[in-house]
Amino acid sequence: MKFLDIGEVSAGSGVAPSALRYYEEIGLISSVSRHGLRRQFPPEVLLQLKLVAMGKAAGFSLEEISGMFGSNGSPNLSRALLHDKADDLDRQIRQLMALRDTLRHVADCPAPSHMECPTFRRLVEVAGKRGGKRARRGGAKKVVP
CATH class of the missing domain: 1.10.1660.10 (Multidrug-efflux Transporter Regulator; Chain: A; Domain 2)
Known part of the structure; x- marks a missing residue:
């Protein structure tokens, strides 16, 4: 070998x-x-x-x-752990899609100023509430509307 x-x-x-x-x-x-x-x-x-x-x-x-490798170096994958991580990724994907949609809305909004856009103001309020909840839980996660 x-x-x-x-x-x-x-x-x-x-x-x-x-x-x-x-x-x-x-x-x-x-x-x-x-x-x-x-x-x-x-x-x-x-x-x-x-x-x-x-x-x-x-x-x-x-x-x-x-912990996913056995003693001989071969993968020993926990299916439950993989399902949990896949669920986490699904949540992240939904959050990222919402963030993408928000950015597109802000970029394309016809309002003279973002602060005059009721949708933008609502999204800022939602993001602020979510950010506060994460901060109280000790998470330093991205705020996503």
């Missing part, structure tokens, strides 16, 4: 060597040996790194992602 050194893994995955060393330190990936000072990884590490990137894009923390 041909192993990949850290430079090849970095080039093949787009992940910086410093991040690869960190991922190894926290147990996301494992090197199998060293060739001189350079870590050597099995070819499967490239698939693991794709799964890590996908998990990060979905909003999982590195800690959550590390």
Whole structure:
């Protein structure tokens, strides 16, 4: 079996060597040996790194992602956790669509000033109420009408 050194893994995955060393330190990936000072990884590490990137894009923390790999490095995915994250993404998509629609309305509104637009004023009120609720819960989330 041909192993990949850290430079090849970095080039093949787009992940910086410093991040690869960190991922190894926290147990996301494992090197199998060293060739001189350079870590050597099995070819499967490239698939693991794709799964890590996908998990990060979905909003999982590195800690959550590390729990998704079994002791042999193979994915061991909790279907319930995946459903929960998909539900979170659905909520974010709805919020982003509402924000997009609000921005388009503000950009296209024929009122002389945004503050003269009753729809804009209503959206600002709604956003303010939602922002206050998030602040009281300790969340620093984006305010989306």
